[in-house]
Amino acid sequence: MSKVAAQIRFLNAISFTTRKPQILINAEKYAGIKLTFQVKNHNGHMGARSLWKKYLPTLQFYNPDFKIDVVRIKNPDKKKKDIPCTLDIIANDGKVIDTLDMRNKMYDDIMDQLLEKIDHNVIPEENLIKIEPKIAK
Amino acid sequence: MKGTRYSISSTMNILRIPARATVAFNRVPIRGGLLAQCTSSSQSRGIHSTSNVGAEEAASTTTSATIPVVPTLSKEQLKKRELRRLSQRKTEAKRPASIHPLYMPVVEALRYIRAAEVGRPSGQQTITLTSLVVNEKGVAPLNGHISLPRPLKALKVAVFSQNEELLTRMKEKYHCHLVGGVELINKIKNGEVKTDFDKAFASSDMANILSAQLGKTLGRRGLLPNAKKGTVSDDLESLLADKIGSLPFRQTGNCISIGIGKCHFSDEEILRNIIAARSAVMKALSEQKSKKPSILGKTTLSSTHGPGIVIDFI
Numbered sequence: 001m002s003k004v005a006a007q008i009r010f011l012n013a014i015s016f017t018t019r020k021p022q023i024l025i026n027a028e029k030y031a032g033i034k035l036t037f038q039v040k041n042h043n044g045h046m047g048a049r050s051l052w053k054k055y056l057p058t059l060q061f062y063n064p065d066f067k068i069d070v071v072r073i074k075n076p077d078k079k080k081k082d083i084p085c086t087l088d089i090i091a092n093d094g095k096v097i098d099t100l101d102m103r104n105k106m107y108d109d110i111m112d113q114l115l116e117k118i119d120h121n122v123i124p125e126e127n128l129i130k131i132e133p134k135i136a137k
Numbered sequence: 138m139k140g141t142r143y144s145i146s147s148t149m150n151i152l153r154i155p156a157r158a159t160v161a162f163n164r165v166p167i168r169g170g171l172l173a174q175c176t177s178s179s180q181s182r183g184i185h186s187t188s189n190v191g192a193e194e195a196a197s198t199t200t201s202a203t204i205p206v207v208p209t210l211s212k213e214q215l216k217k218r219e220l221r222r223l224s225q226r227k228t229e230a231k232r233p234a235s236i237h238p239l240y241m242p243v244v245e246a247l248r249y250i251r252a253a254e255v256g257r258p259s260g261q262q263t264i265t266l267t268s269l270v271v272n273e274k275g276v277a278p279l280n281g282h283i284s285l286p287r288p289l290k291a292l293k294v295a296v297f298s299q300n301e302e303l304l305t306r307m308k309e310k311y312h313c314h315l316v317g318g319v320e321l322i323n324k325i326k327n328g329e330v331k332t333d334f335d336k337a338f339a340s341s342d343m344a345n346i347l348s349a350q351l352g353k354t355l356g357r358r359g360l361l362p363n364a365k366k367g368t369v370s371d372d373l374e375s376l377l378a379d380k381i382g383s384l385p386f387r388q389t390g391n392c393i394s395i396g397i398g399k400c401h402f403s404d405e406e407i408l409r410n411i412i413a414a415r416s417a418v419m420k421a422l423s424e425q426k427s428k429k430p431s432i433l434g435k436t437t438l439s440s441t442h443g444p445g446i447v448i449d450f451i
Contacts (some may be wrong), residue, residue: 011239052255
């Protein structure tokens with residue numbers, strides 16, 4: 001794959017091909033979300049990290065003013081077992097209105113739970129942004 | 138092609154030929170006879186248990202393909218190739234950015250970059266503008282100074298002068314971190330005041346005292362004001378107006394790279410910074426003392442973890 005094709009694929013992964021987070025979150029109700037998890041995957045934190053890498057770019061792309069905070073806690077020697085693995089939904093007044101536990105869950109399941117809890121509208125396919133490969137003349 | 142190389146290396150492993158010998162193997166077209174000799178000798182010695190497999194593989198590849206000879210070019214040919222590549226780069230640079238497959242307007246590019254940087258620490262969210270420079274051999278690299286309307290980091294500035302009236306004016310106008318005269322130098326020398334500033338300016342009467350008293354402490358950190366650097370002047374007000382927000386930039390290799398913002402900056406702030414960067418680069422191009430001036434090519438906007446997106450810069 002050429003560099004340009006790989007780049008177009010990367011950009012489309014943000015704006016077009018990742019279906020689940022292509023939503024418009026109700027900006028009147030929510031200010032943002034805050035994720036807290038470990039830097040490394042152990043103790044069931046892998047789903048949270050995958051959610052951050054795979055779904056949050058698309059969520060941010062379609063909701064540019066929605067604040068997404070990620071707090072990653074270092075635990076290199078794996079001694080601390082009580083590091084939180086949570087997703088807080090923050091209202092416009094700054095209060096945490098809901099908290100999801102992400103420990104030992106797949107990123108897909110976490111996203112499904114978030115979609116259940118949060119008021120949103122799915123963006124219709126015709127409104128999605130797709131980057132078509134152009135042929136330079 | 139890959140298969141051929143693999144078979145050669147595997148045969149060489151079997152034969153325990155040192156890795157350096159691969160160069161010679163690649164350059165010389167290998168005939169079936171040579172390999173057959175090699176493999177038969179390895180079999181007779183019984184070096185490796187899988188030598189039969191290697192021999193079969195080598196025999197099958199030698200019949201299907203041979204490794205091409207890498208020609209060594211003469212000086213003239215190399216010169217011609219260099220000229221050809223330069224003209225190719227020039228024609229590519231002259232093409233409009235809008236026909237590039239990764240071209241986007243700046244605002245849309247920033248949307249993608251911010252999405253790619255989601256959840257990263259703010260220190261890692263630097264947006265960089267990189268512009269390719271096409272120049273001929275021997276032309277001095279482009280360099281200059283750029284003053285961004287919204288700097289990436291608030292600079293802490295220290296001003297040394299005997300004129301107290303001027304110092305109070307400077308502190309109000311440019312929000313200087315430290316201002317003072319001889320008493321400030323003594324305080325820094327005694328360790329009462331920390332040297333936590335990023336830039337220092339001084340009037341010419343203070344320059345000698347500074348270098349004598351604080352030469353070691355400030356000189357090591359590159360903060361000592363000096364006329365050669367352009368940080369000593371009797372007209373401090375105009376000097377600060379020019380230099381306070383200015384950052385040096387320099388062509389490295391065949392590109393200029395300038396940090397023009399952070400992801401949390403607004404679109405307008407980043408656009409203003411891009412315009413400032415453009416005018417600084419254009420100024421550097423116009424001031425270039427060369428018969429054949431450099432030209433700017435493809436310009437990309439990228440971030441630490443994000444994609445590189447082509448934008449219209451010229």
